[in-house]
Every structure is written in C-alpha cells, then in structure tokens.
Amino acid sequence: MNILVKFSIISIFLFLLVFSCANYKRNITPGKNAEKVEFTEIRRLNAEINLKEYTLINSTKGIKELYRQLDNSKFSRSAPIPVLEESGAYFLVLKPQLKNKKYGDIEIEKLEMNNSILLVNYKEIENREYAEEKQSNPIVILKVFNKPTEIKLNLIK
Secondary structure, three states: OOHHHHHHHHHHHHHHHHHHHHHHHHHHOOOOOOEEEOEEEEEEEEOOOOOOOEEEEOOHHHHHHHHHHHOOOOOOOOOOOOOOOOOOOEEEEEOOOOOOOOOEEEEEEEEEEEOOEEEEEEEEEEOHHHHHHOOOOEEEEEEEOOOOOEEEEEEEO
16 A cells, blocks of 8 residues: 555544544533533532542432441541432532642532533632641532433533
C-alpha cells in the first residue's frame, strides 16, 4: 500500500474519532433539552472512607450500610438514618476528588437531567473547619428523584 493511501486512511480514522468524541461531549452538556432536577441535601461530612466518586442507593439496607461506615466512635450519638418514603426516590452519595482546593468542600449548584444522564454541577469551595482539621474528603448525601442511567460530575470553576 502506498504511504499516501495509508496516511489518508489514518487521517480519516482520526477525524471520525475526534468527531465522535465531540458529539458524545455535546450530548451530556446541559442545553435546551436538560431539565432541572429537584434534590434535598440530607447530610454533609468529611470522612476518609472508601467510596466511589458517586454512589446510588435505593434501599433501606444500602443506606444503613453506608451509615455504618460513616459511624464515628468519637461521638456518642450518630446521625439519624434517613428513609426513602417516596417511590422513585434514591440517595446520591457524592465524594469527588478535590482538584483545586486541598482542604475544601463541595457545593452543589444544580442537577440537570439530559435524556437519562444526570449532570451534577458542583463547585469546590473553601471550608475553614476542614482546613483547620486538614480534611480533604468531602461527602454529600442528596435525596433525588428521576433515577438516571448514567451520572456525570461537572466541576464548575
């Protein structure tokens, strides 16, 4: 095969790859089709436990397991365990890695549903208490409706 033909084939392949990635990014970016999703903040804390960047919990057993991990023996009373009373509701546990603040917290700006993708828009913010204690593992537990098939975390700068 001629080098020029090989180069052309590779160039076309790279163009299609870049174009596909650009289309994928466009599909998850909030726009005209994105609907605002209502949520309630259930709990905010800073704990060094093994959690994914986000976790969906839709059962009493799941939330009890999480609260067992969050239990701190320094305190005589633990936080009350929330319940899911409404059908279709679930808990969204967020524990993103901080990128801009060493000892910060996160603030949820808004949640948007685009098709079946939940876009979580959040900011990293200063937190004096976390800085004093040198804590960098913020966790936020939200109660949300409209269960998604996929979740994307979007850090707003």
